[in-house]
Amino acid sequence: LRKQINEFLSYEESSCGSIMSVDFVTIKQTNNVAQAMKTIRRQGKLAETINLCYVVDDSKKLVGSISLKDILFAKDESIIEEIMEHDIHYVFTHEDQEEAAKLISKYDITSIPVIDSAKTVLGIITVDDILDVVEEEATEDIHKMGAMTPLDGSYVESSTMSIIMSRMPWLLVLMISATFTGSIISSNQEILVLLPSLAIFIPMLMDTAGNAGSQASAMVIRGLVVDDMGVKDFVKILIKETQVSMLLGFVLFVINTLRIGFFMPDVGWGIAILVSLTIFITILLANLVGGALPLLALVMKQDPASMAAPLITTLVDALSLMTYFLIASYFLRL
Template identity: 45%
Template sequence: MEKQAMELLEQRRFSELRELLKEMEPFDIATLLEGVPEEELPLMFRILPKELAADTFVEMDSDMQELLIASFSDRELKTVMDQIYLDDTVDIIEEMPANVVKRILKHTEPELRMRINGILQYPEDSAGSLMTIEYVDLRKDMTVLDAFTRIRRTGVNKETIYTCYVVDQNRTLLGLVSVKTLLLSNYEDVIEDIMETNVIYATTLEDQEAVAETFKKYDLLALPVVDMEQRLVGIITFDDIMDVMQEEATEDIEKMAAIMPTDRPYMKTGVWETYKKRIPWLMFLMISATFTSTILNHFEGSLAVVPALIAFIPMLMDTGGNAGGQASVTIIRGLSLNEIEYSDMPAVVWKEIRVAFCCGATLSVVCFLKVMLVDRKDVLTALVVAVTVFAAVCVAKMVGCTLPVLAKKIGFDPAVMASPFITTIVDAVSLMIYFAVASAIFHL
């Protein structure tokens, strides 16, 4: 279908192209437009029907949106922005440069501009910054028939009408009622008698990660957002929280790889920006690795007496780092899913001690045999390496399971304590263990 659309565009068969695009989803059209030459992009966008054009505009990346806005007349810009839901408008504004934002706000109604500015005042990554104010509200003394009348009159421009929220004259959240409940009730039933009063909600300043966890825990389609006085100020819908989940997962992965998080796709991020995101952690890890070289320098005399020990240093450091990485990734994932709390640390440590003992014992036996049979070293050298492997694995797993939990307890992101950071610590500890064991066995 995409190939056919491009052919129709090249042949200037716009009426056929319009009919073809009308059968496509907004996301697929946005993906298609990414392959359209910049000079053809405004033309192809203008072919779309008004509502489909607005839905497609929301699905585009910020660079394409900025390019289109630059080509829009004032009337076209107002038409598109009027068709977009408020939360999507706020998202677009947050991504645009100041001159584009000024132009967008200039062509919005005063009331809408006030609402946009209200949402923009909430902290980034808070529930207030995610919410939309386009929801259906009802009064508790309405009948079901009254409710349907209000939904028909006001629901056309709402983001969702499946869940309606019951408020009083002060907009205090009293309950909610689904359209399913309304359909299965009699017209004369009163909303107060059929609404759910045990409402799960978020506050405006609640972190978006906690909101995402609430959606996952209770399988919600929408979540009401209230202020400090329990007044309903907006709702967060499932499509918005899916974006949050993706952002949070990407951020954790970047932190676990020792990269400062970025909100731009890889292919849209320049070399200089990528460099700035990576170099701070690389610099820190390089400098922290000087502990390893300090240890090696300290035991330089021991290495000269037993030079065979040098060959096993990379294997010991890698084994310890890998063991610590396994534990840290598992614990970090458990923390992110709220499966592990600080109070669980004794149970976590006890479990990892047993796992470390089993893994360390297995690896040390295999290592002893490998050093003896493959590397053809003496028994004492094999014993030193095997004992070090066992001790390094045990220490690495203790470090890997405790640091992320402690980091979360004191307010740091546990993802920071992932493989690169833990590997640096474990490398230094493994070397110290290695030379301590070697000194004891060889009487260095």
């Protein structure tokens, strides 16, 4: 028992080794079904699950798996090696627990073996264990996407100071970075003096761009989490986001032009077109940034949720303002 405890303590937190169960059933590949049933009766009393048993060779190396159902319906003299499943999925003790969750979800299996470098089975991770992992990882991602450091415990049980410290770092970073956004407005005061009505639409432009970028990043981050996409799909993602942006931008361009033109007649159709053109361009830029930033984080070996999500709004806010004032300058010939 002491040896097992020391082994568990040697595994990093959130690794497969730290959450595995050491109570499982292994069957020798040279055994027949009758011998396998005796092994299951002997080892199964304390095992986490007996629905899936793991097959090993004489050196205890993992070579396959076999379900209890297959054993029950096979003839007693059948050799396990002949009826077992040779294609088996596994994880190493040092791998992140999220990898086990991905494999169990992807291949719809009830448990997965945890092995060492010699392919010796050291434990198993079951669906029950993975449910806890999924909840933990989802909570962590939500915190990161909200520009917060994940809490160690639940919100209710966490101290006020720990919650403050989890939120403070990104708030400071984003507040300081917003200085750049303010400097863009400050350096274009001449345009706002000539056309004061342009200031009315700045909040709407920044909100629209931020929302568009957040939508794109959420889709890409989700795809990365479930292994639907990777860095290799970078070009495909940019093409897809460009297509989506063009259609979204066109619809918003038409609706916004009509909205301003008919419901804000004092502003004029010229300003309506200027603002709507800015929306069209910023939707394109925001979606490209939102799609590319999570992949950039992955290339830099950073968590896409923690790096991309908080920065997107600040970046696209700056891009929307720069685009707005550039288009206004062109219209005014400044």
